[in-house]
Amino acid sequence: MYGEIKMTTLEIKDLNVSIKDKEIVKGLSLKVKQGEVHALMGPNGSGKSTLSFAIMGHPRYQIKNGSILIDNESILGTSPDERAKKGLFLSFQYPSEIPGVKYSNFLRLALNSLRKAKSLEPVSVIDFHKMFKEQIKNLGIDDSFASRYLNEGFSGGEKKRSEILQLSILKPNIAILDETDSGLDIDALRIVAENINRLAKEENIGVLIITHYQRILRHLHPDFVHVMVDGKIVKSGGKKLAEELEEKGYSDYVKEVIAE
C-alpha cells in the first residue's frame, strides 16, 4: 500500500425509525467499516429494509432518535444523492421501474455525477460502454440490457443482477444489499456471490448484506452476523451464528423479545 488510504466507516447509533408514526426500528446500533462483510438476518417484518431505506435517506422514513454517521459525520438530513456521493450504495429488495429510461444512459449519468462530486472527468460514452460490457460479462447478463429500459419488465432475477451490475460500475465504499440473493436460481446465486466477493476485495467495499439464507453467506464469508428482531439487533456473532440460525430458526430470539 502506498501512502494513506482513507477507510470509510458507516456507524449507526441508537437509531429509531418510524413510518407514518409507527416505530419500526427501535434503538439499533451497528458499525460497518470498509472491507468488512456483515450479514443482517431476521424474520419478515423485523425492519431490515426500513433500516436500509433510513440509511440511504428515503424521505418517507422519519428518524426519531439516534444518528447515522459516515466517518464520524452525521448524514441525517442529507439527500440520497449526497449520501451516494459519500460512498453509500443500496441494492434494493424491490427496485423501481423507470419506463423509457435507457439502462446504460441512466447508469452513465449516475456514474458521472458521482465522479463529478470527486472532481473527476466524466466517462465518455465509448469508455462507459467498454466498462459496461466487461461488467455484464462478469455477471452473465445479456447484451440487450444496455438498451432496455431501467428495470422495466425485468424478471426477479434480472433485477437482482442489475443491482449488482450497478454496484460494480458505481463502486461505492459501503454497500447495503437488501435480499440480493432472493429470486436467484442456483447458478445466478453463485455468479452474483462471486461478483460481490470480487468487488468487495478489489474495491475494498464494506458490505452489509440482508438475507434469510445461509446459501449466500457460504460464498461471502461474513466477518459478522447480526440478528434483528422487532427493530433491534438481538444478537451479533461470527459466521457460526448464521449456521446456527439456519438450523434453529429465530424462535429463541423472538421469544426473548416477547418475554422482555
Next chain:
Amino acid sequence: MIKTEKERQATEMSYDKYDFRYDTNDYQIIFNRGLNKDVVKEISRIKNEPEWMTEFRLKGLKSFFEKPMPQWGANLNDINFDNIIYYMKPSDTNKKNWDDVPSYVKETFDKLGIPEAERKFLAGVGGQIDSEVIYHNVKKEFEEKGIVFLSMDEGLKQYPELVKKYFGTVIPYNDNKFAALNTATWSGGSYVYIPKNVKVDLPLQAYFRINAADFGQFERTLIIADEGSQVSYLEGCTAPRYSSESLHSAVVEIIALPGSKVQYITIQNWASNIYNLVTKRAFAYKDASVYWIDCNLGSKVTMKYPSIYLLEEGARGEVLSVAFAGNGQHQDAGAKIIHVAPNTTSTITSKSISKSSGRATYRGLLKVYPNAKNIKSSVKCDALLIDKESRTDTYPTIEIEEPDATVTHEATVGKIGEDQIFYLTSRGLSEAEATTLIVLGFVQPFTKSLPMEYAVEFNRLIELEMEGSVG
C-alpha cells in the same frame, strides 16, 4: 415541493438560445397595427396576387369578423386584435443563396443552426422571419426529381392552377375563427408538391421565426403528395421573449393522394408570450398514410388539434403528440381522426406534462361514419403531473356511428413516484436530474419517432423546460 418566490422565478424558462432579436429599423415594410379590409387588400397587392386570391382573403376576413371568439377551450379573451401588426417584411424574399441574405437574417438562421442542418441532413429548407420567407432552397438532386418546395407565395406564382385547385379545400376559409384570420392575412409558409412515385429520403424543413413584437405570423402551408410518393416535412418555430403578446396562427393543409405517405413533424418552442392557434388537417385517400408528429413546447396558449380525414379504403392516420405546459402556460392540444371510409386504421398517442401552474388539456375527436366498416382505432393519452399545482384534463370525444368498429381508448394520469425519485437519487442523481430523467423516459415513445438530430434537440428542450423545476 412547495416553492419560494425565488424558486418560482427560477422555473421561468431559459430560452437563451432562442431569446435574441434584431431591431426592425431595416425592415422594408411594417404595417400599422390593426386589421381591416384595406390591410388585407394591401397584403394581396404587395404580393401581386391573382384576383381570386384577393377575393378569397376577403371572404376569410368577413368570416373572421363574424365568428365569435371560441369559448370552449383555452382562455383567448385577452387577445387584442387591434394591437397586432399583421404584416412585416424584413427584406427581399426567397433567396436561394445564403450570401444574398442580409447579415442579420443570416445571423438569426445561424443561431438556429439552419445552414448546418441543411448541409447535414436536409433535402431542402425554407426560413421565414415574421411575414416572409427570406431563404429557400432545395438541393439539386431533389429538384431534379421534380420535387417542388417553395414558399406559399412563390407556389401561388409558379403553380397558380394547382394552388387554386387545392388551396382552402381541406380547411375551408370559414372553418374556424383563426383559420378565417389566416385565410385573410396569410403570408409565407410552404408549398410542397411531390410527384408520382417519388420518395424523398431526406426531410424538407421549414423554419418559422417571429422576430418583432406585437406581431401576428400567419403562414400557410399546402402539401400535395401525389400517388405513391413519400415525404417527411419538418417545421421548427421559435421567437424571442417580449412582455406583450404575439399571435401565431397558421393553417396547414395536406393532401395525401392514393398510396402516398406523408409525415409532418413540428418542433415548436415558442416564447411564453405567444398565442399559438393553429389549424392542421390532412385528407388521406386510398391506401395513403399520414403521420402528424407534433411537439408543443412553449407559448402562452396553444390550441392545436392536427386532424386526419381517412376518406378512402386502406387509408391510415397517426397522430403522436407531446405537450409541455410550464408555468402560466395552457397547452390545449390533441388530435382528430375521422374515419369516413371502411377498412381504415388510426392511432392517437398523446403525452402531456404539466409543471408549476401549467395546464395541459387533451382534446380529441374520434369519429366513425356509418358504413365505415372494419375500422381500427386506438387512442392513448398519458398525462404526467410534476407537482401539486400543475393540472391536466382530458376531453376525448368519441362518436361511432358504425357498430362494426374496433376502438380502444386508454387514458392515464401519473405523478412522479417518490420511490422512483428515491431509486434514482440513491444512485447519485440530484432530485432535479432524476425528475428530468423520468420526464424524458415518459416522452420516449415520442422521441424515438423523431429523426436523430431532432430527438437530441427535443431532449435538450425538455431539459430546458425542466430546469429549476425542483424546489
